[in-house]
Amino acid sequence: MGIIKEDEFRKMAKNGLSGAYLFFGDEDYLKAHAIKIAENTVCGDPSFAVFNYMKLDATAYSSSALLDALTPLPMMSDKKLVTVDGLNFSALKAKEVDELVEILENFGDYDYNVLIISVPAELIDEGNLPKRPSGVLNRLGAVLTPVYFEKISGEKLCSWVEKHFAHNGVKASREVCRELIEYSGKSMFTLSAETDKISFYVLSHGRSEATRDDVHNIANPEISTDAFGLANALSDGRYSDALKALAAEKFRRVDPIILMSEVSRVLCELMSIKSLLDAGYSAKEISATLKMNEYKARLYCSSAASKSKKKLEKGILLCSEADLALKLSGKDYQAIEKLICSL
Numbered sequence: 001m002g003i004i005k006e007d008e009f010r011k012m013a014k015n016g017l018s019g020a021y022l023f024f025g026d027e028d029y030l031k032a033h034a035i036k037i038a039e040n041t042v043c044g045d046p047s048f049a050v051f052n053y054m055k056l057d058a059t060a061y062s063s064s065a066l067l068d069a070l071t072p073l074p075m076m077s078d079k080k081l082v083t084v085d086g087l088n089f090s091a092l093k094a095k096e097v098d099e100l101v102e103i104l105e106n107f108g109d110y111d112y113n114v115l116i117i118s119v120p121a122e123l124i125d126e127g128n129l130p131k132r133p134s135g136v137l138n139r140l141g142a143v144l145t146p147v148y149f150e151k152i153s154g155e156k157l158c159s160w161v162e163k164h165f166a167h168n169g170v171k172a173s174r175e176v177c178r179e180l181i182e183y184s185g186k187s188m189f190t191l192s193a194e195t196d197k198i199s200f201y202v203l204s205h206g207r208s209e210a211t212r213d214d215v216h217n218i219a220n221p222e223i224s225t226d227a228f229g230l231a232n233a234l235s236d237g238r239y240s241d242a243l244k245a246l247a248a249e250k251f252r253r254v255d256p257i258i259l260m261s262e263v264s265r266v267l268c269e270l271m272s273i274k275s276l277l278d279a280g281y282s283a284k285e286i287s288a289t290l291k292m293n294e295y296k297a298r299l300y301c302s303s304a305a306s307k308s309k310k311k312l313e314k315g316i317l318l319c320s321e322a323d324l325a326l327k328l329s330g331k332d333y334q335a336i337e338k339l340i341c342s343l
Helices: 006-014 028-042 046-052 063-070 094-105 135-141 154-167 174-184 188-204 212-218 227-236 239-251 256-278 283-289 294-305 309-329 334-342
Strands: 019-025 053-057 080-085 113-118 145-149
Touching: 006 028, 006 145, 019 028, 019 135, 028 080, 028 113, 028 145, 028 188, 046 053, 046 080, 053 063, 063 080, 063 094, 094 135, 135 145, 154 174, 154 188, 174 188, 174 212, 188 212, 188 256, 227 239, 227 256, 227 294, 227 309, 239 334, 256 283, 256 294, 256 309, 256 334, 283 294, 309 334
Parallel strands: 019 113, 019 145, 053 080, 080 113
Antiparallel strands: none
């Protein structure tokens, strides 16, 4: 299995794309950007994009739905693009994985398609990369090309923020870029929005360079969430407590997409810890295995020990659906409220 990285995929896209790809890893922002690059590459003529770009989300996905999307020929083009976004491999049954692999094994019958399966962060078991990929990643890697989107941080993230400002026609020094990251956090979704906001403000005032004062006057500060408390209430079925926790986050005006992402991450971590506890691992061994702070590992072990895998799996699946609904419908809390009522 040959895993490539996001920058390699972008280079490939310049020469045209073919085949099937699995997007996985921590940086969901870059996955969305890579899908946009693929759309521009494959569906060059916007007049026919409605016929040549087929989208499936996690709620609409099934093996038969995927075949229905792959079967039609492209219109006035050599290729068409099919994307499956938001698929949660942690919740897929073995039979569903088998059906997907069978389709991919016969992908040559549909080679007029470019297929991208984009998995949100932490919704597929990656194993211990790069040496020991998981079983499911090995199976998928035998029939498509896995593309790894690693978390961007440090100077690389600073360079990205600087380029984002430049794309908007605004100059920003390295110091200003570092200040924005320190002030607003390391989420690329958040930094993209805050960079755009500062850029428009600077340009509207007849300037061409952002300053530290612009960061503090215009950008939103990073807001920490009580994702652990909300995730625990959700997985325990404590609806009243979950609604109270959500009300507190709404009062603090926490971005619902960020909140949903953090709740999903906590539930995935609890599921991983539950599996290790069931296998006989101690809290200290779990801390070392997951490279998690020992105090946090003990806290999560205490929580995971009292939960059933079935409830955690259901919570992860519903979180995936709610996260997708949020990204499709806009920034409101309706999808999270629906999630709480669905448990």
